[in-house]
Amino acid sequence: MAFPCLPSVRPPPRAVRARAERPRGRRPALTVVAAGTRTSGAEARGSLVLALVSQALAASQRRAVDLVTEAAKYALPSGRFEPRNLEEALMSVPDLETVPFRILKREEDYEIRQVESYYVAETTMPGRTGFDFSGSSQSFNVLASYLFGKNTSSEQMEMTTPVFTRKEEVRGETMDMTTPVITKKASDGNKWKMSFVMPSKYGPDLPQAKDPSVTIKEVPSKIVAVAAFPGLVTDDDISQRESRLQKALQKDTQYRVKEDSVVEIAQYNPPFTLPFARRNEVALEVEGVDSAS
Secondary structure, three states, X not given: OOOOOOOOOOOOOOOOOHHHHOOOOOOXXXXXXXXXXXXXXXHHHHHHHHHHHHHHHHHHHHHHHHHHHHHHHHHOOOOOOOOOOHHHHOOOOOOOOOOOEEEEEEOOOOEEEEEOOEEEEEEEOOOOOOOOHHHHHHHHHHHHHHHOOOEOOOOOOOOOOOEEEEEOOOOOOOOOOOOOOOOOOOOOOOOEEEEXXXXXXXXXXOOOEOXXXXXXXXXXXXXXXXXXXXXXXXXXXXXHHHHHHHHHHHOOOOEEEOOOOOOEXXXXXXXXXXXXXXXXXXXXXXXXXXXXX
């Protein structure tokens, strides 16, 4: 039986096997980057660098716009408060969400507000004073960490105003009925607490803090007497302003300080705000004279 003739197999042309024949130590002069397009390696690298730079610039511009927009909230006054005098007219307040309230009465030295309920994240401040730099900074950082993601939902929440600082409520110790009636001041009665107002959109559905020193609580609706003042806050300054507000309220025929009221300080501005442009408020909870009697 005859086998069919097979075509002879020829070795591949030398041009195809020319890889070994290229001059050693040299790279090809041209690189193929797209069908029908030929460019040098330097040009390809340059195009890549330009593309990356263009991308980075676009991202930087978007970031810059975001930063400017956010900074404007702090730099431009919101006009939320109606000034009673030149001192208050110079105070600026960031255009951020704040505690809702309506004004019931305005006097020369203070105003009476009906404050709606709101939620806060709160922590006890270290030390025996309320406004030493170390204690304030430590407490602020703890609350800011919660606000910006250190919580059970890893939720990043918006900043609000103001930052409240208040004295710890003085709690009485329950005892058997005897005479005389004795009320002991709690051991931590001189402590201060700092709290951040929470964005209202969360309501009671706020995530819990991972830091056990942070407490989430609702502040019920209340009526407060408020006096605004500029500058940096100190304990001595607060003591004097609280005393001044107490004296002014003694002349008020409609409202008086509640028996269990504790002084509360509201600070509206970031640290870089000039002292004369800062808005601070000292507040005491009050009640109507008729309802009190």
